Amino acid sequence: MAKAEFKTPELSEYIEVPDLVEGTMEHITCFVAKPEHQEALGFPGEKTENWKEVAIDKMGDLLSRYRSFRVYLDACVKCGSCTDKCHYFLGTQDPKNMPVGRQDLLRKVYRRYFTFAGKYFPKLVGAVDLSEEIVDDWYSYFHQCSQCRRCSVFCPYGIDTAEISMAAREILDAIGIGQKYCNEIIGKVHTIGNNLGLPGPAILDTLEGLEEDVWEETDVAVKYPLDVKGADILLVTPSADFFAEPHVDGLIGYGKVFHEAGVSWTLSTTASEAGNFGMFIGSYENMRRVSLRIRQAALELGVKRIVFGECGHAWRIAYSFLNTLAGPFDFLDPDYPVPQHICEFTLNEIEQGTLEFDKSENDEMSITFHDSCNVARASRMGDKPGGQFEIPRKVIKAVVNNYHDMEWDTIHERTFCCGGGGGILTDDLMEVRVKGAKPRMSALKNVMEEKGVTHLAAICAICKSQFTKMFPYYGMDMFMIVSVHQLVSNAIVMNRKTPPEEAPDYGEDDDE
């Protein structure tokens, strides 16, 4: 792939609504899935011959199976409320990146084939026949949506472009034009167990390395167990936590918290991935298959609880869908929610007083928190609505002295997506990612200048990877992004010391 040629947007003091410039992102396309990746997921390998028919049939199928799709295609009155809410529009000026502009790419075809007005008066209601150009537009623009749901907050009918995007991608898969990034990854989960294709021995090796690092740092033998039967807790975490920075520092933090809380826990090779890209492509069947691995692992290991690590879209699927897709979880301990978020677990321990912190360990940093889109607008933590905003902040404030929020209209339910969610986190979409990151970067830059913030904490693997890549484009330091449990890890005081007779042997005394 040729080096992308585009200009990084300039950050402004306020997030301004730009003028429309048609076609600025028309050239965007991402790699198409190879036949073997398509077929592994049950999709045709290549563009089908009767693709028009298949696409319309698929649309009809989705209309009968998803109320959201049916209602959202009818209900839009084109009021324009959503038009300035999408980070991709704000960063690109392309009207087809306005939520309603994106939806209309599909809606105009829906109207033509499924509504009275569109069948008999197409010009009047903007209905058009399905054509090659429209399919090209679908492939381009439905891969410029991170399914972050910001538009759905502001729509008077709650129309959620994420639902339309998922349906569009499902239609594209059905006619044999899937996206390489998502579909290849889903295949890896099905066959190997995680998005990155890390085999069991590689995970084991990593975890042993972490144990050694933590021992050297703290003189405490913190365990990072894999496939341990009879453990109380199964931790399901994004596979990026096993090797990427700053993700792995978060994983180190989870282990320290579990250690200090005195609970037994384990990771699983077969469920070594919290992420579930089945949602990105709208495929209930694939999403369910990926989810069932977690149920299987919980049954095989005989755990009592399931806890999820820091991951945004994963938490949406875990919190909102897992019970539906892979439940019921009546074999787990009914005293705990299934699943539980690691932030819920940690805050619970903090409130019970089992954890001790030395906040000064984080004093060289001043923190702000990025509400990950799918945690903020598609899930919850704790008992009360909005717990997904409060709980991570309470955890952070328990372990750092310097904390400042970004502007109120860029956090909580109004948070801006990092620009890389929903199947966009691939190098062939770098231009989309950089431009889409602009609103978040503007808000961050403001809080850096006004409050002296130095670091951005997040609870999502995609956000962390995306920000690491984005910061240099915007003239910031790539290490400014930290995991929430990395902050916990820095500050936690390890009180459960390891007795000398249980000290691990990492080869320094191997003269015996």
Added chain:
Amino acid sequence: MSSVYAALFFLATIVLVLGLVRKIAQYAKAPAPLKIPTTPAPVTQTGVVLRMFREVVFFESLFKSTKWTWIFSWLFHFGMFLVLLRHLRYFIDPVWLPIQLIQPFGKYAAFAMVAGLAGLLIRRIFVDRVRYISAPSDYLWLLLLIAIGVSGAMMTFVIHTDVVAVKQFFTGFWTFSIGDLPMDPALLIHLTLVAVLMILLPVSKLLHIPGIFFSPSRNQVDNPREKRHLVEWARKLEDS
């Protein structure tokens, strides 16, 4: 001529009712396989009723979004609501007390309605983003509603029509004993446009009226961990 209008309204009523029933059945029948409320969302059914109430009565989400659109559309919708309530007096006898009390407000609400619609039309023409997403029908709906509002207000404030005869026409409508409709141009225009609106409603974007009540991102309870949500076609996957 009166019988032509009687036939027109008979047809319009049938089309409106059947069309809406068909659409509502379609929405109700389509399953919502996943829990997708836009969060933070209510965790109880009562909370959902309150959320829907705020959405339908106050346009809460639109208020969060853009104040101008909110002001115009709320003026329009609330004005029209009062106007419609006031119009009940042409269909029922005796007129209920609340409808009598509403009369003075209902009369002037027509101005709010038309002002709101005019604001929405101006916005649609002059805001580039809204202009871009507008099809001809989007303008025509606003013009149709403005014409209905203006022709109605004309009769209230400028050229009065024989409302007693109008009432006789519509109350007789139910019993198929059609009275004589006054042949005033303002009235005939008003009634024709209303019939057009009724006929087109079930095949148009006015389906947002029933649609909002079926919107899963607004009408679902946020309790997926506590209660397993499973629709029929998803259950079949489990059995296979």
